[in-house]
Amino acid sequence: xxxxxxxxxxxxxxxxxxxxxxxxxxxxxxxxxxxxxxxxxxxxxxxxxxxxxxxxxxxxxxxxxxxxxxxxxxxxxxxxxxxxxxxxxxxxxxxxxxxxxxxxxxxxxxxxxxxxxxxxxxxxxxxxxxxxxxxxxxxxxxxxxxxxxxxxxxxxxxxxxxxxxxxxxxxxxxxxxxxxxxxxxxxxxxxxxxxxxxxxxxxxxxxxxxxxxxxxxxxxxxxxxxxxxxxxxxxxxxxxxxxxxxxxxxxxxxxxxxxxxxxxxxxxxxxxxxxxxxxxxxxxxxxxxxxxxxxxxxxxxxxxxxxxxxxxxxxxxxxxxx
Ligand code: GLV
Ligand code: GLV
Numbered sequence: 001x002x003x004x005x006x007x008x009x010x011x012x013x014x015x016x017x018x019x020x021x022x023x024x025x026x027x028x029x030x031x032x033x034x035x036x037x038x039x040x041x042x043x044x045x046x047x048x049x050x051x052x053x054x055x056x057x058x059x060x061x062x063x064x065x066x067x068x069x070x071x072x073x074x075x076x077x078x079x080x081x082x083x084x085x086x087x088x089x090x091x092x093x094x095x096x097x098x099x100x101x102x103x104x105x106x107x108x109x110x111x112x113x114x115x116x117x118x119x120x121x122x123x124x125x126x127x128x129x130x131x132x133x134x135x136x137x138x139x140x141x142x143x144x145x146x147x148x149x150x151x152x153x154x155x156x157x158x159x160x161x162x163x164x165x166x167x168x169x170x171x172x173x174x175x176x177x178x179x180x181x182x183x184x185x186x187x188x189x190x191x192x193x194x195x196x197x198x199x200x201x202x203x204x205x206x207x208x209x210x211x212x213x214x215x216x217x218x219x220x221x222x223x224x225x226x227x228x229x230x231x232x233x234x235x236x237x238x239x240x241x242x243x244x245x246x247x248x249x250x251x252x253x254x255x256x257x258x259x260x261x262x263x264x265x266x267x268x269x270x271x272x273x274x275x276x277x278x279x280x281x282x283x284x285x286x287x288x289x290x291x292x293x294x295x296x297x298x299x300x301x302x303x304x305x306x307x308x309x310x311x312x313x314x315x316x317x318x319x320x321x322x
């Protein structure tokens with residue numbers, strides 16, 4: 001069988017695939033256009049794709065032989081799951097292996113914004129540091145503060161658990177009670193307005209869907225504390241970026257740390273000009289270990305799917321129930 005990978009991923013994953021299949025890899029170091037993906041998909045049984053590839057109905061329906069889609073990411077909002085399911089094609093993601101890595105990036109951003117690390121580095125590097133000063137680079141304490149988790153799934157839970165050493169009061173918004181958080185941190189499940197009003201640090205860990213699109217907009221930003229720090233390592237469109245620019249410009253909140261953007265990879269000039277924001281290039285899962293594990297996970301799912309087995313991380317298991 002034949003597999004097309006839309007981008008070169010770490011070798012251990014590709015090697016697993018090469019043992020079983022004929023593997024073609026995007027030869028360029030760039031994202032392919034939809035037309036290019038459709039062209040390369042001709043005659044292929046499996047598609048290994050990235051979160052930067054919109055795998056819509058046109059792509060999915062373009063190749064009658066297609067039997068398996070392995071997305072190299074935990075988020076899979078880039079794949080039209082309904083179109084895949086309608087064709088009986090299983091789709092997999094890479095959950096678990098990137099949980100702590102992503103949670104660690106959220107903490108890195110939280111501290112960087114709270115203590116103005118990037119701004120301070122630039123200040124120091126450029127020779128403006130003339131000695132210790134009482135009012136220089138004042139930030140926000142983290143210990144004993146209130147932490148608000150929006151989306152208490154795997155990553156949100158791991159992120160919250162890492163707050164233990166900082167003795168934080170933890171609030172969360174989720175559809176379900178999270179017993180781990182309630183038992184280990186005495187965390188409280190609250191509604192969104194309460195979380196926004198009470199939290200000093202707010203971190204987003206939801207997946208992107210119609211319910212979470214622009215979940216944080218002008219109204220929500222206005223509910224936050226003046227000292228609040230907002231962190232987003234989930235998906236860009238969860239925040240209305242125009243509203244965030246306004247909030248940061250007019251200092252409704254203290255600052256923000258973003259790994260993802262509403263119109264990724266485009267970032268508005270207005271956002272880039274702000275001092276009270278830290279910008280990361282969607283790299284929350286970017287460690288050598290984790291990207292390797294993601295490659296192996298995606299490959300294992302591909303192999304299972306093309307053997308007709310239920311892939312271990314299938315997100316549309318209904319295709320096996322018919
Ligand atoms: C990264 O954003 C992922 O979904 O894995
Ligand atoms: C992501 O995998 C999450 O469950 O938070």
